[in-house]
Amino acid sequence: MHIVIMGCGRVGSALAQTLEQQGHTVAVIDQDPTAFRRLGAGFGGRRVTGVGFDQDTLREAGIEEAGAFAAVSSGDNSNIIAARVAREMFGVENVAARIYDPKRAEVYQRLGIPTVATVRWTADQMLRRLLPSGAEPLWRDPSGGVQLAEVHASPAWIGHKVSELQEETGVRVAFLTRLGEAMLPTSQTVLQEGDLVHVMMRTDEIGKVEAAFAEGPEEAHA
Numbered sequence: 001m002h003i004v005i006m007g008c009g010r011v012g013s014a015l016a017q018t019l020e021q022q023g024h025t026v027a028v029i030d031q032d033p034t035a036f037r038r039l040g041a042g043f044g045g046r047r048v049t050g051v052g053f054d055q056d057t058l059r060e061a062g063i064e065e066a067g068a069f070a071a072v073s074s075g076d077n078s079n080i081i082a083a084r085v086a087r088e089m090f091g092v093e094n095v096a097a098r099i100y101d102p103k104r105a106e107v108y109q110r111l112g113i114p115t116v117a118t119v120r121w122t123a124d125q126m127l128r129r130l131l132p133s134g135a136e137p138l139w140r141d142p143s144g145g146v147q148l149a150e151v152h153a154s155p156a157w158i159g160h161k162v163s164e165l166q167e168e169t170g171v172r173v174a175f176l177t178r179l180g181e182a183m184l185p186t187s188q189t190v191l192q193e194g195d196l197v198h199v200m201m202r203t204d205e206i207g208k209v210e211a212a213f214a215e216g217p218e219e220a221h222a
Helices: 010-021 033-039 055-060 076-089 102-110 118-130 162-169 203-215 217-221
Strands: 002-006 025-030 046-049 068-071 094-099 115-117 135-140 146-151 172-178 181-183 196-202
Touching: 002 010, 002 076, 010 025, 010 033, 025 033, 033 046, 046 055, 055 076, 068 076, 076 094, 094 102, 102 115, 115 118, 146 203, 162 172, 162 203, 162 217, 196 203
Parallel strands: 002 025, 002 068, 025 046, 068 094, 094 115
Antiparallel strands: 135 146, 146 196, 172 181, 172 196
16 A cells, blocks of 8 residues: 655654554655654655645655555644545545544544544553543544443452453443553453453443453353
8 A cells, every 4th residue: 555644754654664664655745854854764665855745746646546544743733734635536445544633633523534532542541550540532433423442340340251251340441451452352261360341332331341341250240
């Protein structure tokens, strides 16, 4: 796949290098030509100097044959405009924009523009480490009705099967993080100490789910 990236900061350059290592062709756009130094001498993709939402600049970067576009510059407005141009003018289906303002990110997400709210994500991750209880959302669907969240489970659930956890709490376990590695559990997978449980659930049932996870299997069943 050919992928165009707007912004050659730390995120853009790391993304470009990773995608190239995975076998994709990559073009990076930035207004500052010195920013391309972050890509390193081994980067074989295109380096395009210009404004990321300018149509001629995008064409130079190969947007017409691109399968994906990422807007990760330091400006929210520039990222959104570029993402909309890539999708609406050039028909790129896989588009994502980095947004610093959490409220603005939610608005654009509801309008169908996939966004990564950097500040909100970082804050959520810090809260997860500082206050390891309850549920921290990792993803919400555009309507806000369903979310993926990491939920703190009581030690009482250790030794119980994932199928029991799902049946008694009404969630679907999407995956576990065990010893730093993600894994897809089966219904027979047994929860171990230190497991991080990531579940899909209805947003309006967060309180009930948190309580069931905190109480343990006997109380939840009762």
